[in-house]
Every structure is written in structure tokens, then in C-alpha cells.
Amino acid sequence: xxxxxxxRGVGKRFGAFSALRDxxxxxxxxxxxxxxxxxxxxxxTLFNVITGFLRPDEGSIRLAGQSIDGMAPAQRxxxxxxxxxxxxxxxxxxxxxxxxxxxVRQHAGDGLRWFGGARAASAAAEIAVRLLGDAGLAHxxxxxxxxxxxxxxxxxxxxxxxxxxPRLLLLDEPxxxxxxxxxxxxxxxxxxxxxxxxxxxxxxxIDIVFGHCDRVVVMELGRVIGSGTPAEVREDAEVRRAYLxxxxx
Amino acid sequence: MPDFxxxxxxxTLNALSFSALLLLNGLGLSVVLSLMxxxxxxxxxxxxxxxxxxxxxxxxxAPWWLAFPAAFLAAGLAGALLERFPFRHFYxxxxxxxxxxxxxxxxxxxxxxxxxxxxxxxxPELPGALQGVVFILDMPFPVFRLFLIAAGVALGLLLWLLLxxxxxxAVLRAAVTDRGIVExxxxxxxxxxxxxxxxxxxxxxxxxxxxxxxxxxxxxxxEEVLLLALVTVVVGGLxxxxxxxxxxxxxGFALTFxxxxxxxxxxxxxxxALALLLLLRPAGLVAPPLRRL
Amino acid sequence: MKRNIAMVALxxxxxxxxxxxxxxFVLRFLxxxxxxxxxxxxxxxxxxxxxxxxxxxxxxxxxxxYAAAIAARQWGGDVALVLGSGIATGxxxxxxxxxxxxxxxxxxxxxxxxxxxxxxxxxxxHWREVTGGADGLRGLPALSLxxxxxxxxxxxxxxxxxxxxxAFVVGRSFVAAPIGRALVGTREEPIRMAAxxxxxxxxxxxxxxxxxxLAGAAGALFPFVNLYVGPQSVHWTQSAAxxxxxxxxxxxxxxxxxxxxxxxxGIQTYLSAYTDRWQLCVGLVFVLTVLLLPNGIASGLRILxxxxxxxxx
Numbered sequence: 001x002x003x004x005x006x007x008r009g010v011g012k013r014f015g016a017f018s019a020l021r022d023x024x025x026x027x028x029x030x031x032x033x034x035x036x037x038x039x040x041x042x043x044x045t046l047f048n049v050i051t052g053f054l055r056p057d058e059g060s061i062r063l064a065g066q067s068i069d070g071m072a073p074a075q076r077x078x079x080x081x082x083x084x085x086x087x088x089x090x091x092x093x094x095x096x097x098x099x100x101x102x103x104v105r106q107h108a109g110d111g112l113r114w115f116g117g118a119r120a121a122s123a124a125a126e127i128a129v130r131l132l133g134d135a136g137l138a139h140x141x142x143x144x145x146x147x148x149x150x151x152x153x154x155x156x157x158x159x160x161x162x163x164x165x166p167r168l169l170l171l172d173e174p175x176x177x178x179x180x181x182x183x184x185x186x187x188x189x190x191x192x193x194x195x196x197x198x199x200x201x202x203x204x205x206i207d208i209v210f211g212h213c214d215r216v217v218v219m220e221l222g223r224v225i226g227s228g229t230p231a232e233v234r235e236d237a238e239v240r241r242a243y244l245x246x247x248x249x
Numbered sequence: 250m251p252d253f254x255x256x257x258x259x260x261t262l263n264a265l266s267f268s269a270l271l272l273l274n275g276l277g278l279s280v281v282l283s284l285m286x287x288x289x290x291x292x293x294x295x296x297x298x299x300x301x302x303x304x305x306x307x308x309x310x311a312p313w314w315l316a317f318p319a320a321f322l323a324a325g326l327a328g329a330l331l332e333r334f335p336f337r338h339f340y341x342x343x344x345x346x347x348x349x350x351x352x353x354x355x356x357x358x359x360x361x362x363x364x365x366x367x368x369x370x371x372x373p374e375l376p377g378a379l380q381g382v383v384f385i386l387d388m389p390f391p392v393f394r395l396f397l398i399a400a401g402v403a404l405g406l407l408l409w410l411l412l413x414x415x416x417x418x419a420v421l422r423a424a425v426t427d428r429g430i431v432e433x434x435x436x437x438x439x440x441x442x443x444x445x446x447x448x449x450x451x452x453x454x455x456x457x458x459x460x461x462x463x464x465x466x467x468x469x470x471x472e473e474v475l476l477l478a479l480v481t482v483v484v485g486g487l488x489x490x491x492x493x494x495x496x497x498x499x500x501g502f503a504l505t506f507x508x509x510x511x512x513x514x515x516x517x518x519x520x521x522a523l524a525l526l527l528l529l530r531p532a533g534l535v536a537p538p539l540r541r542l
Numbered sequence: 543m544k545r546n547i548a549m550v551a552l553x554x555x556x557x558x559x560x561x562x563x564x565x566x567f568v569l570r571f572l573x574x575x576x577x578x579x580x581x582x583x584x585x586x587x588x589x590x591x592x593x594x595x596x597x598x599x600x601x602x603x604x605x606x607x608y609a610a611a612i613a614a615r616q617w618g619g620d621v622a623l624v625l626g627s628g629i630a631t632g633x634x635x636x637x638x639x640x641x642x643x644x645x646x647x648x649x650x651x652x653x654x655x656x657x658x659x660x661x662x663x664x665x666x667x668h669w670r671e672v673t674g675g676a677d678g679l680r681g682l683p684a685l686s687l688x689x690x691x692x693x694x695x696x697x698x699x700x701x702x703x704x705x706x707x708x709a710f711v712v713g714r715s716f717v718a719a720p721i722g723r724a725l726v727g728t729r730e731e732p733i734r735m736a737a738x739x740x741x742x743x744x745x746x747x748x749x750x751x752x753x754x755x756l757a758g759a760a761g762a763l764f765p766f767v768n769l770y771v772g773p774q775s776v777h778w779t780q781s782a783a784x785x786x787x788x789x790x791x792x793x794x795x796x797x798x799x800x801x802x803x804x805x806x807x808g809i810q811t812y813l814s815a816y817t818d819r820w821q822l823c824v825g826l827v828f829v830l831t832v833l834l835l836p837n838g839i840a841s842g843l844r845i846l847x848x849x850x851x852x853x854x855x
Contacts, residue, residue, distance in 0.1 A: 051737065053733070053736070053737075072736075072741070073736040073737060073739075074736055074739045074740060074741045077737065077738065077739030078739055082737070082738075083737055085733070085734075085737070089731055089733060089734045089737070090731065090734065091726075091727055091730040091731050091734065092730065092731075093726075093730055094726070094727075094730065098723065101723075102723060102724065102727050102735075102738060103738050105720045105723075105724075106724075106738050106739050106740055107739070110720050111720055111721075111724055111739070111740055112720065112721050112724060112740075112744060112745060112748065113719060113720045113721060114715070114716060114719045114720070114721045114722075114748075115719075117718075117719030117720045117721065118718075118719070120720055121718075121719070121720055121723070124720075160734075160738065164738065164739065282649075288649065335833060344595075344648055344649065345589070345593075345595055346832065346836065348595065348652070349785070349789055349828075349832045350829065350832045350833070352782060352785075352786075353786070353825050353828040353829035353832055354825070354829060356821060356822075356824065356825035356828065357822055357825035357826060357829065359821070359825075360819060360821040360822035360825060361822065364818075364819060364822070472779065476656065476660075476778070479649075479652075479653055479656070480653060480657065483649060483650055483653040487649065513668055514664060514668055516660070516664050517661055517664035517665065517668070520657045520660055520661050520664070521661060523657060524642060524654060524657045524658065524661070527646065527650065527653070527654055527657075528642060528645070531645050531646045531650065532646075532650075533650075
């Protein structure tokens with residue numbers, strides 16, 4: 001298995017507080033990896049470091065075999081790295097179609113176009129409407145995001161990232177605050193569309209992590225304390241102590 | 250050589266007295282900005298109002314030292330009224346709207362003051378104790394500017410103690426961090442914000458009273474002073490007491506010494522230096538630790 | 543389609559009527575409104591669409607005015623030369639400003655644009671040999687277009703109207719194009735834009751340079767309408783006046799800029815004949831707009847139109 005993402009010795013401090021210490025693991029191509037750990041384990045910080053929103057103090061990160069250290073977030077996106085945020089981060093004043101078209105245009109290299117922009121814009125709008133239709137939101141295409149439900153916003157958020165056709169998609173608690181049905185719908189959309197996309201996903205919902213992931217990485221207090229298949233992780237004593245809350249056994 | 254030393258000392262003192270003024274005025278702007286996240290571009294109006302109050306007070310022959318509390322109270326009262334309406338309704342609005350509202354108000358106040366007082370340049374009749382010069386290394390230096398430096402240091406210390414070392418300051422800082430929690434403790438945060446605004450406006454008025462002896466008072470001074478206060482607060486880094494002190498010193502020294510070195514293009518040189526500083530430290534000299542996302 | 547025809551026909555008819563009926567004073571005044579309107583419209587692209595609060599826009603407008611006036615005194619008043627030097631100056635100043643200011647946001651941006659603008663003012667005020675210092679520049683040659691001389695108020699008004707129409711079409715096409723949508727995206731949620739792979743700097747820099755070109759084009763004609771250019775035209779209070787015009791007219795509508803500049807300059811020109819307190823009036827109108835009609839007269843007109851339509855239907 002070739003790795004799409006390789007983390008080696010990644011560390012990040014905020015003042016005296018070590019948010020990440022010597023984090024190292026791989027995500028393989030087309031693999032779905034779950035990242036779990038109690039609050040404050042450093043999962044979101046790790047996401048920010050991988051995507052370039054925070055600069056690590058030490059360690060190296062490689063994407064598809066090439067170092068991406070020091071690159072700006074936008075450069076990393078251009079190399080196939082996309083993400084969602086803990087809260088749905090969308091453009092509230094724009095319609096669902098416009099939200100997704102923004103991503104489509106950038107992916108097609110038309111994001112900053114002015115001359116001949118009309119054709120690029122209508123092509124992007126078409127793709128956006130199709131993506132919305134696939135997700136069962138065709139009837140909401142012209143609705144501004146601020147008028148949509150939390151669940152719908154999350155789906156649009158995920159569709160924006162998928163529109164970038166990323167090689168690796170980082171999902172920060174994509175199902176938080178969603179109903180069971182909405183979660184299943186969202187994960188269904190991701191599975192259908194991500195045949196070539198590897199997923200790294202933070203989730204608090206153990207069922208989702210153990211049910212959908214090929215491999216699970218467990219973090220606590222900024223360190224990786226275990227990793228393996230869902231079955232292996234479930235049996236790991238340290239993981240149980242730290243995260244699953246079981247002291248006996 | 251002693252000439253040069255004396256000259257350097259005088260210019261340093263000049264810069265310090267200007268910095269003291271910038272500090273007091275800047276603190277007024279920065280407390281509302283950092284504690285209430287409110288941008289008040291009418292701050293220069295408080296300053297000019299304080300200048301006028303002090304000049305008229307000193308003209309009446311009443312005890313001179315009362316001119317300063319009078320300016321503080323007058324500007325503070327204006328601040329209290331403005332806080333009631335319309336400032337209070339804009340605390341939660343975006344910075345852009347606050348900027349527009351307060352700038353518009355400053356235009357109105359500027360024209361009202363020009364209407365009531367006239368466009369001439371007014372100088373205060375300083376009391377004997379503050380007139381004249383002292384000789385420092387054989388160079389003359391106005392007594393009034395020494396008074397400014399002393400006032401700046403004393404009032405700055407007082408404010409620092411108030412905001413940083415008293416329970417009242419702690420309540421204030423807590424109210425900014427988490428309004429809800431403070432309210433569950435039974436503290437009326439609206440009143441806290443009123444007090445901060447009155448303090449800010451009063452500081453503006455007080456600095457105006459002090460500044461009149463150095464800058465005089467005239468229409469348009471409000472805008473000049475506002476500009477300096479904004480630059481002071483931003484160069485220092487939004488939101489910290491130490492930052493405003495640093496900003497006042499940097500701006501005071503930059504403007505004073507650029508006048509010495511480049512008399513013709515003094516402001517150009519100083520602005521370029523300050524812009525360069527902001528380029529190198531985009532969050533100001535003393536940046537509050539930020540953790541977003 | 544009907545609407546598009548009306549949108550072209552109405553302003554064209556209004557301009558033709560004004561050119562036929564108005565006297566020289568009014569025509570010059572209208573030309574001034576149009577030129578400021580263009581500059582304010584370009585500011586609307588920054589503030590209304592990009593959320594970039596600039597207090598240095600007059601430096602682009604006035605800087606271009608100086609450049610055009612100096613070029614005309616040197617080489618004559620050919621329109622292409624005047625517009626070209628103004629647009630180039632506006633773009634260069636905007637690009638310089640962009641490199642310095644666009645790395646910071648919010649208040650820092652406000653202060654940095656203000657500082658940059660004041661630096662231009664310092665140059666205009668103190669570099670007497672070139673700019674005339676506090677006296678400014680007078681005695682400009684008449685504008686010329688090929689064999690024709692454009693010195694009458696009517697010719698200048700028509701030129702300004704043509705420039706305003708072109709500028710409006712350019713502005714609208716910019717905000718409707720992907721780059722304009724991206725600019726709105728950077729205002730709405732900059733972090734998301736970065737996560738989508740957009741470079742915030744690239745988007746904002748393009749908008750600022752375009753705004754510089756538009757403001758520069760308007761500024762280039764300004765000295766010839768006004769017969770004078772002085773340091774006041776680059777001062778930060780002029781930048782603030784442009785923000786006031788924008789807010790009164792309506793942020794985010796582009797055409798509101800022209801209404802705002804008409805209201806502001808109307809108060810300044812006509813009210814100042816009756817009272818010294820015109821600044822008080824501007825301040826009051828401005829504050830009332832902010833309090834009651836935060837999206838300006840443009841939004842007020844839109845609401846009115848919708849209401850009338852509903853009543854008609």
C-alpha cells in the first residue's frame with residue numbers, strides 16, 4: 001500500500017502547552033482512517049497543521065510522497081488535500097449552488113477568471129447543481145445557506161470539499177449534530193464519490209468510526225497512543241483506559 | 250559635544266512628552282476597543298472638547314488644576330450620553346458599521362464645535378507654575394512638557410493598577426471574555442460597559458486638556474489626534490495595556506525624531522517607518538496570543 | 543430583456559437631456575458627480591464586495607489626478623494620454639498599497655490604507671516643484687481627442703458620462719465574473735476560501751488593482767473638470783468623504799455610488815450657498831443613513847420598488 005499522507009515526528013506548542021508531540025502515522029491511498037481521542041487530544045490542531053493553517057514546530061509532512069512543509073493552505077489544496085471544519089464553514093449569504101460552484105471553479109482553474117468568465121461560471125453552476133441533485137438537495141440549489149438546516153449545511157460543506165476531487169479529504173467531525181439518518185446520508189455521499197479519495201476523519205461517534213473506517217488512530221494529550229484495525233484498537237488496553245473509559249478488564 | 254548631548258536630551262524629552270499625551274489618549278481608545286470590541290472614531294471629538302473646556306476654565310481664573318478634572322467630567326458626561334444612544338446598539342455590530350457611525354458623529358461634533366467656538370486657534374492661559382522653561386544640560390526645556398511627562402506616567406500607572414490589579418478590572422476583563430458567565434454572577438454588564446465608555450471619553454477629554462498647552466486647540470485637531478490615537482493603538486497591538494505604552498513610545502519618538510532628521514518630509518518618514526513596522530509585525534508590537542479555528 | 547433596454551436607455555436619455563438643457567455650471571457639477579461616482583463605485587468593489595475597509599482611496603483617485611495634470615502640462619491634453627497616465631498611476635499606487643496592506647485585516651487594513659494614503663498626501667503637499675505644494679496645479683491645457691478640443695462644459699460632461707457608463711459595465715462584469723464571486727467569498731468566509739485553494743491575497747490584490755484603475759480613470763479627468771488639483775484631493779478626509787458617499791448611496795449595489803456622490807456633492811455645493819453648516823448636514827444625513835438605512839438609498843429605492851410592484855400586482 002502506498003501512502004498518500006505521511007506524518008513524521010510532528011510537534012506543535014502553544015506557549016508552554018504541547019498540543020502535539022511526535023505524531024507519526026500514515027494514511028494509505030483510498031484508505032479510510034478514523035482519528036479518535038478525548039477532547040483536547042490535539043485532533044483539530046493536527047488537522048490545522050496538516051492543512052497548513054498552523055505551522056508545526058517540528059516534524060515533516062509528506063503528501064503523495066512529496067514534502068508539503070512550509071506550503072500555504074491554498075498550495076496544499078492544489079496538490080489534492082481538502083478539508084472540512086468542525087462547524088460547517090460555508091458562505092452563509094450565497095446560495096447552495098454558488099457555494100459549491102465556488103469550489104468547482106477553483107478546481108477547474110477558473111477561480112480568478114474575469115475574461116471569458118461567463119462560460120466557466122455556467123459550467124461550474126451545472127456541475128454544482130448535479131452534485132446537489134446526487135445528494136438529494138436539488139430543490140435547495142437556490143436557497144442561501146443561512147436559511148438551510150444544520151444538516152443540509154453540513155452536506156453542502158462536504159460537497160464543496162468533494163467538488164475539489166481531493167486525493168485526501170480531512171473531515172473534522174462531519175456528523176456532529178446530525179441525526180442518524182442525516183449522518184448515514186452524508187457518509188453515503190462521501191462513499192459514493194470518494195472511490196479515489198482517501199479519508200481521514202475525526203468523529204466522536206464510535207459507531208461511525210468503527211463501522212466505516214479501515215483503520216483507527218487514537219490520540220491522547222497530543223500523542224498517538226495506538227493504531228490498528230477497529231478490532232485491534234478495541235482490544236488495546238491503553239486505548240480502552242484513555243478513551244473508551246473502561247478501567248477493568 | 251555637550252551641545253550635542255543637550256540637544257539629544259531635549260529631543261528625547263520632547264518625544265517623551267508627546268508619547269505621554271499619545272499614551273493617555275490612546276488608552277482611551279484602546280480600552281473600548283480591547284474591552285468592548287468597539288471602534289470609536291469619535292474619540293478625537295472628546296479630545297478637542299477637553300481642550301476647549303480646559304482653555305475656557307483657565308480663562309475664568311478658577312483654580313487652574315481643576316481644569317483637568319473638569320475636562321474629564323465634561324467629556325465623560327458626553328460619553329455617557331452617547332453610550333445610551335446610539336453606541337449601545339452598535340456593540341454587537343460589525344466593525345465597519347461602528348466605524349461609519351462614530352465617524353459620522355465625529356463630523357457632527359466637529360461642525361458643532363466650530364459653530365459654537367469658531368475656527369480660530371485657541372491657546373490656554375497657563376498658570377505661572379507651568380509657564381517658562383528649565384535648563385537641562387544648558388538647553389531650555391518648557392516646564393509644561395515636564396508636567397505632561399509626569400502626568401502621563403502617573404495617570405498611566407493609575408490606570409494600569411485599576412485595570413490590572415483591582416477586582417473591578419478583573420470583572421471588566423471577565424465581562425469581555427464571557428459576558429454570560431459574569432451576568433450569572435449577578436453583575437450588570439451593561440453598566441460595566443457604560444463605565445468603560447465614560448472612562449474612555451473622560452481620558453480623551455483629559456488628554457485634550459493636557460494637550461492644549463502643547464498643541465493648542467483648533468478645528469481639525471480632533472481628526473489629527475484621532476489618527477495618531479489609531480496609529481498608536483494599532484502599532485502597539487490591539488488589546489493590551491503594554492502594547493499601547495509601546496505604541497505611544499514608538500509613535501512619539503518616530504514623529505519627534507523624524508522632524509529632527511527630515512524636517513521637510515517628517516510625517517512621510519514617520520508614516521513609512523510605522524507602515525514598515527506593521528508590515529514586519531502585522532499584529533502590532535505586543536500581539537495578544539491568537540488561536541483560531 | 544425589457545429591463546436591460548431600460549437600463550441602457552434611461553441613463554442615456556438622462557445624460558442627453560442634461561447635455562441639452564443644463565447650463566455650464568450644472569454640467570460641470572454633474573461631471574464632478576459622475577467622476578466621484580466612478581471612484582466611489584470602485585471603492586464599493588473593495589468595501590461592499592470584498593469587505594476591505596479602505597481609508598486611502600482618495601490617494602488612488604487624487605494621485606491619478608496629479609499624474610494626469612502633470613502629464614498634460616508636459617505633453618498636452620490628449621485624452622488617451624491623460625486617461626492612460628491616470629489609470630496607470632491608479633493601478634501602480636493600488637498595487638503598492640496592496641502589497642503593504644493586504645496581509646492584515648480589519649482595523650489594521652483601515653490604518654494601513656490611511657497611512658499609505660497620507661504618505662501620498664505628504665508627497666503631494668511637500669514636493670512643490672512637481673505638485674505645486676499647497677497651491678496645487680492650475681492652468682492645465684484643454685483636453686483634446688484627435689482634432690477636437692474638449693474644453694466646453696458640455697464636452698467634459700459627455701466625456702465623464704461615457705467614462706461612467708464604461709466604468710459601470712466594467713465594474714458589473716468584474717463582480718459577476720468568477721473573480722468577483724471569489725471576492726465575495728473572501729468577505730463571507732476567508733478561511734473557507736483558503737481551504738478551497740484560493741489565495742486570499744491573489745483575489746484581493748486583483749480587486750484592489752481594478753479599483754485603482756477605475757478610480758485612476760475618474761481621477762485623471764477630475765483636474766480638467768475642476769480646472770484645479772490640490773493636495774486636498776488626496777487627503778484622508780477625502781477618502782472618508784468617499785466612504786460617506788458610498789454609505790449614503792448604498793454599499794454593495796455599484797450604482798448607489800452615483801446617488802451617494804450626488805447627495806454629498808449636492809449638499810456641499812448647494813447648501814453651502816445658504817449656510818456654513820453644510821458639514822453638519824452631511825454628518826446628520828450620514829448618521830441617519832447608518833442608523834435607519836444601513837444599505838443606503840439604493841436599498842431604500844429597491845424596497846420602495848418592490849412595494850409598488852406588489853401593490854400593482
